[in-house]
Amino acid sequence: MIHEEKLVGRNNMISSKQGDVDYSEEVETLVTIFKKQHRPWRNKVRKKAAKEAKRKLKKENGNEYTISSSDVQIMRKKRRSRVKRINSNGSTENGAMNRQEINDREGIGSSLFRYINEQLYTMSGAKAMELFRKDPQAFKLYHKGYQKQANKWPFNPVRIIIQWIKSLKHNGLVIADLGCGNATIADALSHIATVHSFDLVAVNDRVVACDMSMVPLCNESVDIVIFCLSLMGTNLNEYLIEANRILKKGGFLKIAEIASRFISLKRFIHAVAKMGFAITGKMMKDGGYFVILEFMKTGKVVQKRPIGLILKPCLYKKRAEKEVLCKNDMVEVNIYFIKREIIADSSYLKNICELTVSASEPRL
Incomplete structure (x- = not known):
């Protein structure tokens, strides 16, 4: 037999429909939860109930539901709050995806810079010049990465x-x-x-x-x-x-x-x-x-190859032997797009798969 029962806890009153199950033992627990959480979900519940009521009314009457002035105010408040979130965070959820894409691009760019930088330390100046002459885009990537590093x-x-x-x-x-x-x-x-x-x-x-x-x-x-x-x-x-x-x-x-x-x-x-x-x-x-x-x-060169004229190359520790595959499909697509856009015509960087790319942990 269904009946109504009110569970009262100090300032909180909850109405519920129940069957033969007795909820009286859970009153203290529920009241404690409501006190701690301050019912942050109540607006969500109310909105959901209002939507259900609209659907039922439309189904019963077969007519379009007329929006009341209170509903219009709620819609305006939602729009304003959404605009505030955009201004404070700099973007919406789509913007967050764009930021993720930017982070992935930076991670790829950092890996390319490290790779090119290592090659320059381990080849002669003539070979490096020939490299950049054939592939000017490689120098642009290197120069951009160097400037970013120098700014830090x-x-x-x-x-x-x-x-x-x-x-x-x-x-x-x-x-x-x-x-x-x-x-x-x-x-x-x-x-x-x-x-x-x-x-x-x-x-x-x-x-x-x-x-x-x-x-x-x-x-x-x-x-x-x-x-x-x-x-x-x-x-x-x-x-x-x-x-x-x-x-x-x-x-x-x-x-x-x-x-x-x-x-x-x-x-x-x-x-x-x-x-x-x-x-x-x-x-x-x-x-x-x-x-x-x-x-x-002080004078002319005495020894052309003196002992001790050595500088260690700046080599970077490899994080993997091949490209790291991202679990996130969006990141994986972004990496493919960056490859196609930046490296498609790059003869020097076609062995990009040997790079150690980690989109989740971009470094410089």
């Missing part, structure tokens, strides 16, 4: 070099920036010095594309030669021989590198000294992460 550094050695040149207070200096990237030094000092910017690919009008072992400058025509995080190839000795050739006697050689690349900093300095240079300054920055060395040209 608390300290950028190129800024220290710019400040040092300004402190010389000598206008008319001729500077050769070898491995210049986007020619930051030329942008900062073009009003007080003549800056020749060289790199494997010319990213703007200030940069001249060349192999750093064959710089298109005359003998002893430069006051300062700069290698800022650009001693990457396997033929370091050829770069320094070329620096000695274009540098005036008494001119300065600036080398900025990551400290972990030096097997022995003392031996490296001694090796550079055998190539016609004398150490005049050493600086450790960012808690010893970067090393900035200053040399002065």
